[in-house]
Amino acid sequence: MIDDETQAQATENVPADGVPANDVRPEEAPAAPSPDEEIASLKDQLLRALAETENARRRAQRDREDASRFAIQDFAQALLDVADNLRQALSAVPANGGEDALAALRQGVELTERTLASAFERHGVKRFDPKGERFDPHRHQAVFEVETADSPPGTVVQVLRAGYILNDRLLRPAMVGVAKGAQAEPAAGGVDTTA
Numbered sequence: 001m002i003d004d005e006t007q008a009q010a011t012e013n014v015p016a017d018g019v020p021a022n023d024v025r026p027e028e029a030p031a032a033p034s035p036d037e038e039i040a041s042l043k044d045q046l047l048r049a050l051a052e053t054e055n056a057r058r059r060a061q062r063d064r065e066d067a068s069r070f071a072i073q074d075f076a077q078a079l080l081d082v083a084d085n086l087r088q089a090l091s092a093v094p095a096n097g098g099e100d101a102l103a104a105l106r107q108g109v110e111l112t113e114r115t116l117a118s119a120f121e122r123h124g125v126k127r128f129d130p131k132g133e134r135f136d137p138h139r140h141q142a143v144f145e146v147e148t149a150d151s152p153p154g155t156v157v158q159v160l161r162a163g164y165i166l167n168d169r170l171l172r173p174a175m176v177g178v179a180k181g182a183q184a185e186p187a188a189g190g191v192d193t194t195a
Contacts (some may be wrong), residue, residue, distance in 0.1 A: 069124065069167045076125050079116070080164055080172055083127070086113045087162075124167040130156045130174050139163060141173040151179040 033041070086109055093106045117127065130140055135154050143160055151157050156176045163174030 070169065072123055073166055073171065076120070076123065076164070076166055076171060079120075083113070083116055083120075084161060086116065120164075125171065126165045128163050128165060128174065129159050130163065130176060131159050132156065135176070135178045139170060139173055140176045140178075142178045143175050144177045145180040146177050147181075148179045153179055153181040155179045 089109050090106065090113065093102055093109070120126070128139075130136075132151075133156050135142060135156055140156060140163065146157055148157060155178065156174075157179045158177035159174055160177065161175040164171040
């Protein structure tokens with residue numbers, strides 16, 4: 001039950017028009033958006049949410065593809081030294097070694113190298129030898145420069161170690177020697193003006 005005092009306080013706060021002061025009158029309420037505006041707003045929100053979902057799906061798909069394509073990268077890099085050692089062993093054995101033992105060794109190492117190259121190919125690892133190509137710092141590691149008139153400056157003239165690519169991504173740059181331009185002849189009279 002409400003006592004007389006509480007009821008008196010409640011009626012004191014109500015103005016003559018019957019609406020308490022802290023309540024908002026219906027004519028003063030903010031205008032509600034029209035149904036067409038509300039539909040357009042909801043449609044825009046839906047389209048944005050769908051686009052964001054599609055972008056997230058594409059990103060996840062691309063990440064999965066990259067993970068599967070490059071999952072063997074560390075393994076492949078470890079095997080590159082094996083391939084290099086086989087190549088060096090083949091270089092050390094004379095191609096026309098008269099003895100049957102050397103010929104058998106050469107055949108065995110060649111077979112091993114071909115098998116390794118085939119395994120690399122199956123998994124997207126490709127060897128490249130850039131001799132004669134223009135030097136590319138993104139694919140080649142220059143170890144030295146050579147003065148030569150046979151090749152234009154900036155051309156790879158010697159390959160010390162082949163490079164490898166894994167599915168169009170550089171796995172290891174090729175170590176190369178690069179041609180540089182010939183030095184200019186000293187000034188007439190042999191006077192060195194650089195000092």
